Amino acid sequence: MQMEATIAQSVSEKVKTSGAEAVIRSLLAEKVDLLFGYPGGAIMPVYDALFHYQQALKHVLTRHEQGAIHAAQGYARATGKVGVVMATSGPGATNLITGIADAMIDSTPLVCITGQVGSHLLGTDAFQETDIISISMPCTKWNFQVTKAEEIPAALAKAFYIAQSGRPGPVLIDITKDAQFGEVEFEYSPCQNVRSYKPEPPINPEAIEQAAELINSAKRPFVLFGQGVILGQAEEEFKSFIEKTGIPAASTLLGLSALPTDHPLNVGMLGMHGNYGPNKLTNECDVLIAIGMRFDDRVTGDLSRYAVQAKVIHLDIDPSEINKNVKVQVPVLGNCKETLKHLTQAVKRKSHQAWLEQFRAYDQIEHEQVIEPELKPLGPELTMGEVIRQVNELARGEAILVTDVGQHQMVACRYTHFKQTKSNITSGGLGTMGFCLPAALGAKLGTPDREVVAVIGDGGFQMTLQELGTIFQTKAAVKIIILNNSFLGMVRQWQQLFFDKRYSSTEMVNPDFVKIAEGYGIKGRSIKQRSQLKEAVAEMLDHKESYLLEVHVGKEDNVFPMVPTGASVSDVRLS
Amino acid sequence: MCKDFTITVFTEDHIGLLNRITSVFTRRHLNIESLNTSESQIPGIHRFTIVLNTTEEIVQKIVLQLEKQVEVIKAVYHLDEETVFQEITLFKVSVEQAAQHNLVERLIRDKNARILSVEQDFMIIEKTGHKAENDDLLEFLRPFGLIDYVKSGRVSLIKPDEELKNLHELVNEAKQANNNQSFN
Structure with missing residues (x-):
């Protein structure tokens, strides 16, 4: 009761607190109930203040700051809320950088709080001092150094506002130790406006009209959708738009799950390892409608x-995305939740059956030449595809799929049928190996009622496997599948295809992953045989706690289709 | 085709913003020809004048990426003919040589330079103008005991009135829509 009273007070009443406590109260005022982090000298006052608020604000102690930030990313991506991460100065702060860069390129809302040496020591090469403001500047949406306790509430209010408004992104607040120790008349008012910042450009009715005209007269229109649909919570508006116009729609890697895979107008995934039809027909459509995507080179x-x-x-x-990579005839600026509503009103109801058939014809070819051999292989070795499909079927398409980076990521995203939004969490833009395990932990803690399956390669797993310790400690029931081919598979695939099979530093001699899991009190199993697959996946999914399943797959299997670097999308290869 | 573009950026006056602005250029491997920062006509708003030699396509992208920065209020670019601009160069010249070659009158009459200071051994000459004019004077002075020189970045005002008015309106509007925070 007393705690609740304090929390209520934290939002409304003026109270005198330390800067450190002001950090905690600000987080509570922003309705944060979970954060990830790692303590150290320069952030100790905040951790000390946190001690009294443990009931209201749960802190997850990861085993590395990189783990903390990826967990916060997984949390943010699964819940749609701001992920919060805290670290100390110096190495604590620099260990966040990979995750910050990842969140920046994948537009994930994060508030990162770092401790900093006392303001009198700034610039003196003090112990664990690093200029994290300069270091993080190019990969944060905004950052700010707090040197006075009284700046803390407003700085955090601004941080939360900027992180989640407009195109979301990571924000970093660096707080000197004296600011944490200092005193502040705590009063919190959420930030609603920053004068130099316009998160959502105004909607231009003329642009909507021009876009509608183009769409209405198109013979072969094609929609590309990205994560913007998910970030804008525009899944319904998006579905109404394509259903009214009858336009085939393909997803970027991060757009997956914004539209159910089995929707009749969903024609698959774009990109380097995307589906055959969407890549081929990009070069045959007459009107291309890109929604919340950024024309990444992949x-x-x-x-x-x-x-x-x-x-x-x-x-x-x-x-700044308009004309960045692809010249655009009609830019439609704004939150797609709004612009799609207007556009759907302005377009005519249509169907493009014959055009859709062309996609289906390519599907057939891809099915025969790629999908069938992947899902029903003739050889004795398990393929990644059949494992993924087995998981997807037994989880009834309802699990959140978290992937790392590489072959397994492409296969998992290709062969998973998604039913609901926010079900695909992966490091898309930055391609951060080691992302998956901590991100899956964050996703599970954020959505405890959903099944969370982490699919990881043997390489990426070993980049952040220390987070098994966090999974063990938090009892987060993350299901972990290691698709082990004893290679850095994607690099090996490129070496095979483009470097005359010179397998330079890609083969891995791996440890006993099941024993490692056991050491962390996590049940595990390793399989090699097809006959074991269904039962092993079922055992993993039925297990109430975290579980690690290692599946040995073909060592030199490749992911296809593939658009080789520098090739045109319509030169997509099936083998 | 590469040309000189003058980029004008109106920003908040915050620590570190210079880094944030230059990193937009750095990440594209672009060299800034000159950069000047100062207060602006509007109190509390900072003004950057940046000269970049590049293509119009690139400068368009740069300006949008500058404007994307949270603390940037407005970024625009202009060609030389759309602005009035000036640079300044200070020269340190040996007094003895200047007297020997009768430099002072030539500098003032022909080159429109000013003498800022005369000391026992050297004098300081100031020349403001376009870069080419200043460089012309530099070449003129080289043979005559030029001891040192320094050049400023470009400062520039935008010619089209309407555009300037819009800019100021925007900045004022931003200023009025100030948030209710104790700092911003």
Whole structure:
């Protein structure tokens, strides 16, 4: 009761507190109930203040700051809320950088709080001093150094506002130790406006009209959707739009799960290892409608041969994305939740059956040449695809899939059928190996009622496997599948295809992963045989606690289709 | 085709913003020709004048990425003919040589330079103008005991009135819509 009273007070009443306690009270005022982090000298006052608030604000002690930030990312991606991470100065802060860069490129809302040496020591090469403001500047949406306790509530209010408004991203607040020890008349008012910052550009009705005209007269329109649909919570608006216009829609890697995989207008995934039809037909459509996606080079291949025949409509919240990579005829700026509503009203109800059939015809080819051999292989070795499909079926398509980076990531995203949004968590833009395990932990803690399956390669697993300790300690029931091919598979695939099979530093001699899991009190099992697969996956999913399943797969299997670097999307290879 | 573009950026006056602005150029491996920062006509708003030699396509992208920064209020770019601009160069010249070659009158009459200070051994000459004019004077002075020189970045005002008015309106509007925080 007393705790609740304190929390209520933290939002409304003026109270005198330490800067450190002001940090905690600000987090509570922002309705944060979970944060990830790692203590150390320069952040100790905040950790000390946290001690009294443990009931209201749960702190997850990871085993490395990189683990903390990836966990916060997984939490943010699964819940749609801001992920919060805390670390000390110096190495604690620099260990966050990979995750900050990852969150920046994948537009994940994060508030990172770092301790800093006392303000009188700034610039003196003090113990564990690093200029984290300068270091994090190019990979944060905004950052700020607090040197006075009284700045803390407003700085955090601004941080939360900036992190989650407009195109979300990571924000870092660096707090000197004297500011944490200092006193402040605590009063919190959430930030609603920053004068230099316009998170959502105003909607231009003319652009909507022009886009509608183009769409109405299109013969072969094609929709590309990205994570913007999920970040804008525009899944329903998006579905209404494609259903009214009858336009086939393909997803970017991060757009997956915004539209159910089995929706009749969902024609699959774009990009380097995306589906055959969407890649081929990008170069045959007459109007390309890009929604909340940024034409990443892994999606476009060679830009000079990318959809040059098409008129391009680009819906995005970020004006700097317009014409960044692909020349756009009609930019539609704004939050796609709003712009899609307007656009859907302005377009005619149509169907493009014959055009959709063309996608299905390519599906057939891909099915025969790639999917069938992957899912029903003739050889004795298990393929990644059949493992993923087995998991997907037994989890009834309802699990959150968290992946790392590499072959297993592409296979998992290709072969998982998603039913609901926010079900695909992966490091897309930065391609951060080691992302998966901590991100899965964060996703599970954020959505305890959902099944969370982490699919990881043997390489990436060993980059952050220390987070098994956090999983053990928090009892987060994360299901972990290691697809072990004893290689850095994607690099090996490139070596095979483009470097005459010179397997330079890609083969791995791996430890006994099940024993490692056992050491952390996590039940594990390793399988090699097809006959064991279904039962082993079922055992993993049925297990109430965390579980690690290692599956040995073909050592030199490749992921196809593939758009080789520098090739046009329509030169996508099936083998 | 590469040309000189003058980028004008209006920002909050916050520590570290210079880093944030230059990193937009650094990450694209672009060299800044000159950079000047100062207060602006609007109290509390800072003004950057940046000269970049590049293509219009790149400068368009740069300006949008600058404007994307949370503390940037507005970024615009202009060609030389759309702005009035000036640079300043200070020269340190040997007094003896200047007297020997009768430099002073030539400097003032022909080159429109000013003498800022005369000391026992050297004098300081100031020349403001376009870069080419200042560089012309530099070459003129080289043979005559030029001891040292320093150049400023470009400062520039935008010619089209309407655009300037819009800019100021925007900045004022931003200022009025100030948040209710105790700092910003």
